[in-house]
Amino acid sequence: xxxxxxxxxxxxxxxxxxxxxxxxxxxxxxxxxxxxxxxxxxxxxxxxxxxxxxxxxxxxxxxxxxxxxxxxxxxxxxxxxxxxxxxxxxxxxxxxxxxxxxxxxxxxxxxxxxxxxx
Numbered sequence: 001x002x003x004x005x006x007x008x009x010x011x012x013x014x015x016x017x018x019x020x021x022x023x024x025x026x027x028x029x030x031x032x033x034x035x036x037x038x039x040x041x042x043x044x045x046x047x048x049x050x051x052x053x054x055x056x057x058x059x060x061x062x063x064x065x066x067x068x069x070x071x072x073x074x075x076x077x078x079x080x081x082x083x084x085x086x087x088x089x090x091x092x093x094x095x096x097x098x099x100x101x102x103x104x105x106x107x108x109x110x111x112x113x114x115x116x117x118x
Contacts, residue, residue: 030060032098035106039081039094043111046086050110052079054096058104066096066105073112083112 039052052075054066068075072092073084081094090112097105 028060030058030062030100032056032058032062032101032104034058035066035096035098035104037094037096037106037108039108039110042108043113044083045113046083046115048083048112050081050083052081052094052096052108054079054106056098056100056104058101063098063100065099067099068094068096070094081110083110086112086114089113 034057036055036057037052039050041050044050052068054064056062056064056066068077068079070081070092072090073082075081075094079096081092083092084090091109092112094108094110095105096107
């Protein structure tokens with residue numbers, strides 16, 4: 001009759017149980033659900049700047065890194081928007097797209113007013 005080491009069996013059961021538990025509950029891949037964008041100030045004059053920020057929402061380990069763009073003016077990789085020179089009020093659209101999921105992004109409109117005569 002072969003003798004079974006109860007300690008080794010118990011250790012094996014604990015390790016297998018932990019493996020099954022981690023596999024069942026495991027960490028799923030991060031999922032981006034939305035990107036919210038804000039800019040301050042949101043009303044500026046021609047050539048002035050506005051600092052924009054983005055919050056990436058989702059589940060799992062979601063990163064906050066975004067790619068910025070604007071349909072008018074320019075925006076830096078850190079979200080600093082520089083308004084174009086305008087002769088009438090304009091409403092540029094600023095966009096932030098998640099680097100983790102390029103299909104998820106958010107937009108924000110700032111108001112750019114022309115500089116009046118001095």
